Amino acid sequence: MMDHLFRYSYSTASLPETIGHNAALAGYGYGLPLSRLYARYFNGDLKVLSMEGYGTDAFLYIKAVPFKTNESIPSYSTSSRNNTSSSPTVSQPLY
Numbered sequence: 001m002m003d004h005l006f007r008y009s010y011s012t013a014s015l016p017e018t019i020g021h022n023a024a025l026a027g028y029g030y031g032l033p034l035s036r037l038y039a040r041y042f043n044g045d046l047k048v049l050s051m052e053g054y055g056t057d058a059f060l061y062i063k064a065v066p067f068k069t070n071e072s073i074p075s076y077s078t079s080s081r082n083n084t085s086s087s088p089t090v091s092q093p094l095y
Contacts, residue, residue: 005048006033035060 004010013027036046044062 002048002050006036008033032058 007029009029011027011029032046032048039046039060039062042062044060047059047061048056049059050056
């Protein structure tokens with residue numbers, strides 16, 4: 001089962017009940033894959049460790065202060081249209 005945890009649409013939950021037009025947003029198999037995707041986007045990771053007879057733990061790692069960032073942040077205002085520089089970098093830790 002651990003091999004399938006991060007596959008989209010894989011779920012061990014039973015089908016959610018629908019009452020009228022209200023459908024639950026749980027059990028569709030997107031929570032763990034999207035969480036790991038977001039964690040990796042922010043230079044982190046999501047690990048799952050399962051120990052038979054004890055349970056399962058999920059570990060989320062995200063950097064608190066990235067020391068270098070090279071992503072260009074788009075600007076949509078007309079007054080700053082000419083300013084397309086990349087975001088500033090942090091040279092010293094802030095803690």
